[in-house]
Amino acid sequence: MENKDAEGTKFLDTVMYYYDKAARHTGLSKGIIEQIRHCNSVYKTIFPVEIDGEIHAIEGIRVQHSHHKMPTKGGIRYSIQVSEDEVKALATLMTFKCAVVNVPFGGAKGGIKISPRSSSPKTLEKVTRRFATELIKKNLIGPAVDVPAPDYGTGSREMGWIVDTYMTFKYGDTDAQGCVTGKPVGLGGIRGRTEATGLGVYFGIREFLCNEEDVQKLGLTTGIAGKQIIVQGLGNVGYYSAKFCQENGAKIIGIAEREGGIYNENGLDIEAVFSYRTEKGSLLDFAGAKNIENSASMLEMECDILLPAALENQIHEGNADRIKAKIIAEGANGPTTREAEEILLSKGVIIIPDIYLNAGGVTVSYFEWLKNLSNVRFGRMGKRAEEAGYKRLVNAIESSTGNKITPEERIQLTRGADELDIVRSGLEDTMIEAFREMREALRQKPELSDLRTAAFYIAIKKIGLSYEMMGIFP
Template identity: 75%
Template sequence: MGNYLEEGKKFLDTVMYYYDKAAKHTGLPQGLLERIRNCNSVYKVYFPVEIDGEIHNIEGIRVQHSLHKLPTKGGIRYSPEVSEDEVKALATLMTFKCAVVNVPFGGAKGGVKIDPRKVSEKVLEKVTRRFAAELIKKNLIGPSLDVPAPDYGTSGREMGWIADTYMTFKFGDTDAQGCVTGKPVGIGGIRGRTEATGLGVFYGIREFLNYEDDVKKLGLTTGIKDKTVIIQGFGNVGYHSAKFLHEAGAKIIGIAEYEGGIYNANGLDVEAVFKHRKETKSILNFPGAQNIENSLSMLEMECDILIPAALENQITKDNADRIKAKIIAEAANGPVTMLAEQILLQKGIVIIPDLYLNAGGVTVSYFEWLKNLSNVRFGRMGKRAEEKSYGKIVDTVEALTGKHLSYEERSKIVQGSDEEDIVRSGLEDTMIGSYQEIREALKQKPELGDLRTAAFYIAIKKIALSYQLMGIFP
């Protein structure tokens, strides 16, 4: 238990260090900086749940970091390692993450101290519904107040249970589905949410690699093609990050998981590894790959891009000096500690920070929330109108050229945008525009020094502006 608490405190200290490092460049009043820095509220609850005929008291935490915009937004994780400091750190990151990608939410986070791998689905449902009821009683959940989402140890299934519980309490509220995001599509979820964080990681890495001046300093060429990649974590985020990078021509040479890792210098077939793990419950013994017993050692292997997509505090002062990657792309929250970052930056390694790179999930959650409030599927009203418009253009081209397209060719050209197309377009635009803002801030203020500090800097400035425009601070 002590080690869990220590890790949570270390993570919170790291986030605060990054904040303070950027805040000193803003020139904002100290009182305003303290308001932006500190969590607004922490709610802890212990609730009884019957498990196998015995009463167990479960601890739940919900932290709302900032109310400069409502609702607040952040996932709920299930883990025996959940601690108040860890949840506070994650809620704080969410505030700045939303600001960086221009999503109009305040930051929040939640946690329930339970190991979802060691209890039945029936028990998980009991715990989830009871925790949701506790949040409802305290007015700590709702489409205009605080909107949870999946996180480590949770999924669309748990969000469905929370949504159903909320709608039972708030019967007749037509906005009730917006109380959580990351739901299954059949109950108000949005197409494209499952892969959103991993796809956002892909867009972010691709955008960084588009700038020749930046990649040349690392001895790399522009573009994703043939870049060697090692990924730690093959869950939802790690798998989708690997999938999209692989499809774009990158070589995924290593994948690390808690049971061990696999390595092939010529590249791994991501879909085949995914299928293998589904069938065998492990990535180990994948045909043509070398098993690596100590998966943490894979962080130290040579590659162009290292993607930590597991948990926080994975790269520390103890292993940072042995990292050989040219780019660390933080798909997880807080995988690099503050002492490790200092070592990595001195070595000239570029870190694409978590508060930008893994913001794809909250961006698409925002789209889902908008869909729930409008009560209409994206694309429903405009898709056929688009197709008719494109069809007229094709008709004109055919008339002018005297040539005619086949039915299949015509269908591909005139197809209107459905929900998934719109979601991916919105996510791509968000990741491109946000990276350009971060890069421009670093260009205008080189004393910021690195991408993370630049990202925190622009986030702090945006949040400060919100407070100032509300008249709370001069």
């Protein structure tokens, strides 16, 4: 446990280092810089839960980093190794992440010290509902206050339990479903949320690879097609990131997980690997792939893009000098330590930072929150009107040209946008515009030197403006 606490402290120190590195370029007053730096509130609670006939004391924590925008937003993770500093670091990253992609939330994060793997669904439900009750009692959750979401060890099931508990206490509140995001669709969730973070990772990588000037410096060609990728972590983020990259022509040559890794220089079928691991409980011995006993060593293998999508501090001063990837795409939160980043940048490695690259989840969570407040599904009011307009256009083209299109073509040409189409379009636009904003900041201020510093710089400037507009500081 002490080791995990130390890891959490190191993670927080790393985030603060990145913050300080960017903040000195902003021109903001010392007071505003200091205000943005600190977490606004930390709530820790110990609550009793009956498990198998015995009472257990469970520890929960919720950190709200910044109230410059309300509500605050961030996931709840379940892990026996949750630490206060780790949650603080994640909440801080959420503030900057939201600002980078122009999502109007402050950052928050939460955690419960419990093992989701060794706990029964009944136990997890009891713990989840009781933690939700503790937050409700202190007015620390709500669609205008603080909106949790899934994180490591949690998913739509847990969010469903939370929203049900909240709606029980807040009977008659028409906005109550907006108290959490990442819910099942039937409980007010949104289509496209499950794959949102991974799809956002793909969009971010694709956008970087569109810039010929940048990729030529790395000895690469533009476009994602043909790029060799090694993925660490085959959870939600790793799987969907790899899936969308592969569907658009990338080659997934290696996958690392806790039990080991697999490698094939000709590429691995990500769908087949995921199905195999789901069935067998392990990646190892996948047909046509070479087993790698020490999965950590896969971070050091030759590839174009290394995609760490597991936990924080995976790339550190002990292995950074041996990493051969040209691009590190941070699917996870905080996978690269400050010492490692200095080494990698000195080698000319490009790091696409977490506070931009994995912001797809919070972006689509924002869309879900908007859906809950409006109480209407995206596309419901406009889809058929769009289709009617497209049909009139197609009919007019057929009439004027004398050419008939096939029934299959007519379906494709006249289809209106549904919720999933709208969500993915909004996510794509968000990731494109945010990347261009970072790149423009680098162009205007070369002293920022790298994408992470540019991202933090942009975020701090936006948050600082919010505080200035509040009139809190002279």
